[in-house]
Amino acid sequence: MMYCMKLLKLPWSENILAFQILYLSVLKALLHASVVCRRKLVVEWVAAGDLEDVTAKEAPDVYKNAWNLLKGSDGVVVPGGFGDRGVQGKIIAAKYARENKVPFLGICLGMQIAVIEFAQSILGLHDANSTEFDPQTSHPCVIFMPEGSKTHMGGTMRLGSRRTYFKVPNCKSAKLYGNASFVDERHRHRYEVNPDMVPQFENAGLSFVGSDETGRRMEVIELPSHPYFVGAQFHPEFKSRPGKPSALFLGLIAAASGQLDAVLQNYGNASKLLPNGMSNGKPIVKSYQNGNAIKSSNGSLNGVYSNGNGVHH
Numbered sequence: 001m002m003y004c005m006k007l008l009k010l011p012w013s014e015n016i017l018a019f020q021i022l023y024l025s026v027l028k029a030l031l032h033a034s035v036v037c038r039r040k041l042v043v044e045w046v047a048a049g050d051l052e053d054v055t056a057k058e059a060p061d062v063y064k065n066a067w068n069l070l071k072g073s074d075g076v077v078v079p080g081g082f083g084d085r086g087v088q089g090k091i092i093a094a095k096y097a098r099e100n101k102v103p104f105l106g107i108c109l110g111m112q113i114a115v116i117e118f119a120q121s122i123l124g125l126h127d128a129n130s131t132e133f134d135p136q137t138s139h140p141c142v143i144f145m146p147e148g149s150k151t152h153m154g155g156t157m158r159l160g161s162r163r164t165y166f167k168v169p170n171c172k173s174a175k176l177y178g179n180a181s182f183v184d185e186r187h188r189h190r191y192e193v194n195p196d197m198v199p200q201f202e203n204a205g206l207s208f209v210g211s212d213e214t215g216r217r218m219e220v221i222e223l224p225s226h227p228y229f230v231g232a233q234f235h236p237e238f239k240s241r242p243g244k245p246s247a248l249f250l251g252l253i254a255a256a257s258g259q260l261d262a263v264l265q266n267y268g269n270a271s272k273l274l275p276n277g278m279s280n281g282k283p284i285v286k287s288y289q290n291g292n293a294i295k296s297s298n299g300s301l302n303g304v305y306s307n308g309n310g311v312h313h
């Protein structure tokens, strides 16, 4: 037997390639956490725009299917992204997870979405938005905050490893990171939570548990009143490894499978306390993105198996 191989030049721009890697990293991080929690992972990609009212009119079946997937999910991930495509649908997904106490992880744009949703629904600021999507908004709760660093590549993008300090020692995230007082995680964004609005959010119950060394750049949010509602401005998925899942993904999967209290008590050292044995086969996490499922020629994604619109393992 032999393998014939052809290497084709990819017709992707660097940005698209970065997106593919980003989504693959999220899938792998979910998988690493599911293995440690001894659960079988089923991921359904939902194009966020399918949850929007406009889809209900234009394609009612698509809308119904998207809502069925959301309502049947044990956990929701809103990953990173750029541009305003599907933003309204992502806000709807975050609202659904918040109101129905469904475990939620918002990554980068996903955290910004959670903040916008909270501003609109809880603070009653109906036009609250990121200036990335509405530069004219009268309530800019996410704003452009260039770092002004000449030593970091990437123009105005805040890129690479940065330190996050936990301000609330008892929060779920700090515990999941092994009771850490700080963590170094990778970043890839231009916009951030408007620091001037933080006191308003905190008074209404949204907790900003981690920030940078200046205290002006918000890094991690939590809703203490929710079983697991966490957002990170950084990308925790990049540091997830088999057998060593990312803390925030572990928290999500543990919450989605009823194991979060045990995991928190053990400060994120889940592998020690979870029972051995095979999964009960229950799908536990469904994930939402703005776009299509990642496709590969043979349907496999390095251990994550893709079957049409869903990704199964």
Ligand SMILES: NC(=O)CC[C@H](N)C(=O)O
Residues within 6 Å of the ligand: 079, 080, 081, 082, 083, 107, 108, 109, 110, 132, 188, 189, 190, 191, 192
């Ligand atoms: N990586 C991301 O999710 C980026 C989020 C947002 N578009 C920003 O630039 O801040």
